[in-house]
Every structure is written in structure tokens, then in C-alpha cells.
Amino acid sequence: MPIRPNMARRAAIILAAGAGTRMKSDLPKVLHAVGGRALLDWAAATASALGCERRVAVIGAGAPALREAAEKALGPEGVAVQDPPRGTADAVKSAAAVLAGFEGDVAILYGDAPLVRPETLEALFARRAPKGISLLGFRPKNPAGYGRLILADDGSVARIVEERDATDQERKVGLCNAGPLVADAKTLFQLISMVGNTNKKGEFYLTDVIGLGRSAGFLTHVVEADETEVLGVNSRAELAEAEAAFQTRARQAAMEAGVTLIDPATVYFSHDTLIEPDVIVEPNVFFGLGVTVRRGARIHAFCHFERTEIGERCEIGPFARFRPGAKLAKKVKVGNFVEVKNSVFAEGAKASHLSYIGDADVGARANIGAGTITCNYDGFFKDRTVIGEDAFIGSDTALVAPVKVGARANTAAGSVIVEDVPDGALGIARGRQAVIDGWADRYRARRAAEKAAKVPRKDNAKESE
Numbered sequence: 001m002p003i004r005p006n007m008a009r010r011a012a013i014i015l016a017a018g019a020g021t022r023m024k025s026d027l028p029k030v031l032h033a034v035g036g037r038a039l040l041d042w043a044a045a046t047a048s049a050l051g052c053e054r055r056v057a058v059i060g061a062g063a064p065a066l067r068e069a070a071e072k073a074l075g076p077e078g079v080a081v082q083d084p085p086r087g088t089a090d091a092v093k094s095a096a097a098v099l100a101g102f103e104g105d106v107a108i109l110y111g112d113a114p115l116v117r118p119e120t121l122e123a124l125f126a127r128r129a130p131k132g133i134s135l136l137g138f139r140p141k142n143p144a145g146y147g148r149l150i151l152a153d154d155g156s157v158a159r160i161v162e163e164r165d166a167t168d169q170e171r172k173v174g175l176c177n178a179g180p181l182v183a184d185a186k187t188l189f190q191l192i193s194m195v196g197n198t199n200k201k202g203e204f205y206l207t208d209v210i211g212l213g214r215s216a217g218f219l220t221h222v223v224e225a226d227e228t229e230v231l232g233v234n235s236r237a238e239l240a241e242a243e244a245a246f247q248t249r250a251r252q253a254a255m256e257a258g259v260t261l262i263d264p265a266t267v268y269f270s271h272d273t274l275i276e277p278d279v280i281v282e283p284n285v286f287f288g289l290g291v292t293v294r295r296g297a298r299i300h301a302f303c304h305f306e307r308t309e310i311g312e313r314c315e316i317g318p319f320a321r322f323r324p325g326a327k328l329a330k331k332v333k334v335g336n337f338v339e340v341k342n343s344v345f346a347e348g349a350k351a352s353h354l355s356y357i358g359d360a361d362v363g364a365r366a367n368i369g370a371g372t373i374t375c376n377y378d379g380f381f382k383d384r385t386v387i388g389e390d391a392f393i394g395s396d397t398a399l400v401a402p403v404k405v406g407a408r409a410n411t412a413a414g415s416v417i418v419e420d421v422p423d424g425a426l427g428i429a430r431g432r433q434a435v436i437d438g439w440a441d442r443y444r445a446r447r448a449a450e451k452a453a454k455v456p457r458k459d460n461a462k463e464s465e
Contacts, residue, residue, distance in 0.1 A: 008105060009104030010051055010104055010105050010106075010107065011053065011099055011104060011106045012043075012046075012047035012052040012054070012055045012056070012107045012108075013056050013092055013106060013109070014047065014055065014056065014058065014109045014110070014111050015088060015092070015108065015109070015111055016040055016058060016070070017058050017059050017091050018030075018060075018234075020112075020234065022235040023234070023236060023239075028063055028065060029111075030043075030111040032239055034114045034115075034239070035246045035269065035270050035271035036272070036288060036289045037271040038069065039233060040066075040069060042114035042115075043109045043110070046109065046116065047109060050118055054078075054102055056080050056099060057078060058081075058091045058094050059082070060081070060085055061081055061084075067079060077098065080094045080098045081094065086197070087201070087203030087205050088203075088206035088207075089192050089195040089206045090203070090204040092188070092192050092206060099185060102185050103185060104184065105182055105183070105184055106182070107121060107125070107181075108179075108180055108181050108188075109121075110179050110180060112232050112233045113230055113231065113232050113233070114246070115228065115249070116225065116229055117225075120136070120223065120225050120229060124180065125182050127182075127221045128182050128184075128221070129219055132183070132218050132221065133182070133188075133219075133220040133221075134181060134182045134221050134223060135180075135220050135223070136178040136179065136181065136222075136224075136230065137149050137225070138178045138224060138226065139227070140176055140227045143173075143174055144163065145163055146163065146176035146177060147161060147177040148160070148163070148173040148176060149175045149222060151175070151222075156219040156220055157210055157214075157220040157222060158214060159214070160210050160211070162207075175222070177207060178225060181220075183209075183213075187213070187218060188209070191212050191213050191216070191218075192209065195209060195212065196208070228248075231245055247269060250273070251267060251269070257276075259277065259278075259281065260280045260281065261281050262280070262282050262283055263283035266283040266284045267283070267285050269287050270287055270288055270290075273291050276293065276296075279294075280299065281299045282300050283301050284302045285301065285302070285304075285305075288304070288305055288307070290308070291306065291308050291322075292310065293310040294310060294311050294312040294314075295312050295313075296312050297310050297311070297312065297314045297315070297316065299316050299317060300317035300318035300336075301317065302317065303316055303318065303321070303322075304322070307323075308323075308326040310332075311328045311330045311332060312330045312331070314330070314331065315333045315335075316333075316334050317336060318336050320335065320340070321339045321340070322339075322340050323339070323341035323342070323358075324341070324342065325342030326340040326342065326343055327345070328344075328345045329344075330347045331347055332345045332346075333351070333352060334351050335350075335352035336352075336353050338353060338355045338356075338357070339356045339357070340357050340358075341359070342359050343359060343362065343374075344361050344362065346363050346364040346365075346389070348364050349362045349368075350367050350368065352368075352370070354371050355368055355369075355370065355371065356374065357374055358376045360374045360376070360401075361384065363389035363391060364390070365389060366387050366388065366389065366390060366392070366393070367391070368387070368393045369392075369397065369413065371395050372396070372398075372399070373398050374401060375399060375400040383401035384401055384402060385399045385401045385402070386405070387405045388407035388408070390408045391405050391408065393405065393411050394414070395414070396413055397412075397413065398416045399417050400418045403417055404420045404421070406420070406422050407423045409423060409425050409426070410425075410427070411426070411427045412427065412428035412429075414430045415427060415430050417429055
């Protein structure tokens with residue numbers, strides 16, 4: 001739900017036209033992911049959380065993958081193209097036609113800054129004076145390379161000075177420009193139309209609207225954010241830095257919500273991971289997209305999850321893998337070296353070790369023995385296996401789908417089950433054992449003689465010595 005405190009109309013322009021050449025990737029920069037979510041989708045979700053009724057991504061020309069992603073996130077009407085690329089102010093101007101007739105506040109967001117909190121941007125809306133501008137600033141440990149925010153005596157921003165143009169005294173200023181800003185639509189596009197490109201690069205810079213606004217009587221106020229919140233991604237190293245910052249945030253949030261992380265630094269979350277209180281997570285666990293873990297479950301070390309729901313008081317792992325579509329009810333046990341995919345386990349079912357359970361429905365309290373495999377794929381189609389309540393699947397059983405093992409039924413160890421097993425019955429499908437007395441001794445003697453006959457005499461001589 002949007003977190004906005006009032007009913008003022010809002011829009012967002014997401015700047016996503018950067019080429020991202022430092023990423024050295026065929027994939028557009030803003031489609032790289034942090035926490036399992038593309039950078040562009042982070043910005044789109046933030047704009048939605050702020051209650052922005054209009055959301056526009058500005059992209060470059062010749063980027064079909066980016067356009068497709070932007071239209072998926074924002075709709076076809078939520079894309080503007082900057083062609084050619086001529087700076088950030090020009091990018092904002094490219095969105096003007098899409099927002100034609102909009103009356104309200106506009107937030108300028110950056111598609112490569114995924115960790116800015118909606119709460120922080122909400123403060124930008126609250127801080128903006130009538131017809132004024134609010135700007136996000138931060139105080140980096142090392143301000144080198146950032147534009148400095150030079151404040152007037154009244155605390156408003158007098159101007160933004162890029163480091164290359166700053167005096168020695170201005171370079172000592174610790175408050176820097178983070179990029180995002182909020183202004184009412186009319187003021188914003190009026191100032192954008194006034195931005196020139198008389199600079200070394202011949203580009204139109206969004207930062208120029210601050211000085212232009214002041215000259216026109218519009219004050220700019222600053223909201224400060226933490227440095228980790230405004231991390232920008234321009235390289236693989238910065239992508240890793242943003243991922244690390246996200247993981248730190250996610251781990252802290254999980255522990256504050258009542259989750260025990262025995263070794264937090266080794267547990268990895270996705271942006272949509274949901275873990276309820278009193279869950280215990282041991283070291284080296286990865287939660288991919290779409291994972292929910294219910295109250296009281298214990299996740300042992302070295303487990304991997306994606307698009308899975310783990311029920312209350314389940315015990316998982318160690319070394320278990322859950323692929324999309326796995327859903328476990330209460331008190332299910334899935335042990336070491338078990339892989340589960342697109343399968344439902346009812347309450348109290350167990351697969352304690354060394355099994356593959358794919359495309360299956362496992363009944364309550366059923367026990368799946370070690371080495372069990374559901375043979376769900378014939379090279380063309382996937383079929384389901386149904387295991388009834390209180391069934392007992394013997395070790396090293398292959399269940400060839402589609403097949404059903406009834407309630408309270410057993411399968412004998414080492415069986416290949418290709419036909420349904422009725423309720424309460426035993427399914428057995430294996431060769432009958434035969435015992436041949438003395439065979440092993442005779443075999444060893446014969447093979448030893450054959451080996452000795454092939455050994456050269458000099459080796460035999462050495463052995464006799």
C-alpha cells in the first residue's frame with residue numbers, strides 16, 4: 001500500500017537511459033539485479049509505494065530489452081525515449097510529453113540507485129516548499145567525485161558545484177548531491193526549459209535547475225540520507241556493493257522481526273523473502289525469489305530455496321534444495337540431500353535423506369525412504385506421483401509417474417513401481433534373489449590365476465625374492 005500521508009497527486013520520472021558501459025555487459029545496466037530484482041523494478045516499486053499515479057521511465061533508443069522490461073513494469077504509456085542522450089535535464093524533458101496535463105508533484109528517481117527507501121523519498125515530498133524543490137543529499141566518507149551542495153544562510157541550497165569546478169574551500173564541503181528531487185510539475189518543466197548546455201560536454205544537466213530556481217525565487221531544501229541508501233550502480237563492483245548493502249539491510253530486518261540467524265553474514269535473501277518469527281536459520285542458506293518460511297521452522301545449514309513455501313515447525317536440511325512449486329504443510333521433515341520440486345507435502349510427512357521428489361503430492365505422515373525417486377519426466381511430458389496418508393515408501397524405490405501409492409500402503413525397498421498400489425497394500429517390483437554356494441570363492445581363484453598368467457617372469461622373480 002502507498003505510504004503517502006495526503007491525497008496530493010504524484011508522478012515519478014525514472015531516469016534509466018544511461019548506457020552503463022562500465023558494466024561491460026550486453027544486458028542494459030538497469031536490468032541487472034540486486035536482491036533478485038532488476039534495478040529498474042526497484043525504482044518502479046518505490047514509485048508505486050509513494051503513491052505515484054503516473055510513472056515514466058526514460059530510456060535510450062536502441063534498447064529493445066530495456067523497453068520491454070519498462071513496459072512490463074510500467075505499461076506502454078510509462079516509457080519515454082531520450083534520443084539522442086544529451087544529459088539528465090534533457091532526459092527529464094523527454095518525459096514531458098508523457099506527463100502532459102499532469103498537475104501535482106513529480107519525483108525524479110534514478111534507475112541505478114535501488115536502495116533509496118520510500119520513507120526517505122516521502123520526506124522529500126514533505127520538505128518541498130510551495131513551488132519549491134526538495135533535493136536528496138548525503139555525506140559520504142569520501143566525497144571525491146560528487147557534486148557539493150552549497151547552502152545559503154537560511155539552510156536552503158544556493159547551488160550545486162561539481163567537483164571539477166569547485167574551489168578548494170568548496171571541496172571541503174561534506175554534503176553532496178544524491179540525485180533524487182521533488183518539485184511540482186509546472187515548476188519542474190518550466191525550469192527544465194531554461195537549462196542550457198554551455199559546458200564542456202555540451203549536455204543539459206538536471207542539477208542546473210537548483211540555481212535557476214533560486215534565481216526565479218524557488219528555494220531548494222535538503223533531506224539527508226545515509227550513504228548506503230543512495231549507492232549508485234555503474235560497474236560490477238558497485239553492483240556487488242549494492243547487493244552487500246541490501247543483504248545487510250535484509251538480515252537486520254529479519255532479526256528485528258524475530259528470526260534467528262546463527263551466522264547472518266552467510267545467509268542470503270531476495271527482496272520478497274518472507275520469514276516469520278521464531279524461525280531458526282543456520283549458516284550458508286540461500287533464499288531465492290518467492291520464498292515464505294512460516295513460524296517455528298528450522299532451516300539447517302547449506303540449503304537453497306526458490307519459489308517455495310515452508311510450513312510451521314518444519315525441519316529442513318542440511319543440504320536440501322527446494323525448486324519452484326514446493327509447498328510444505330506443518331511439521332514436515334525434509335532432510336539432507338533431498339531435492340523437492342513442484343510438490344506438496346501434507347502435515348507430518350517425511351523425506352529424511354537422499355531423495356528426489358518432483359511433481360508429487362505426499363500425504364500426511366507419509367514416510368519416504370532414502371534413495372526414493374519420483375520419475376516424473378519421460379522426455380516429453382511431466383506427470384504426477386500421489387503418495388497417500390501414512391504410506392511408507394521403502395528405500396531405493398523408483399515411482400514411475402503417473403502412479404499412485406494408496407493410504408497406509410508400503411513399497412518394498414529396491415522396487416520400481418509402475419502401477420498403482422491400493423490402500424493398505426504392499427507394492428513390490430524387484431528380481432528374486434538367488435544364492436549360489438561357493439561361487440565367490442571359485443570366481444576369486446579363477447581370476448587370480450588369470451592375472452598371474454599375465455605377469456612377466458621378472459616381476460614373478462621379484463615377488464619370489
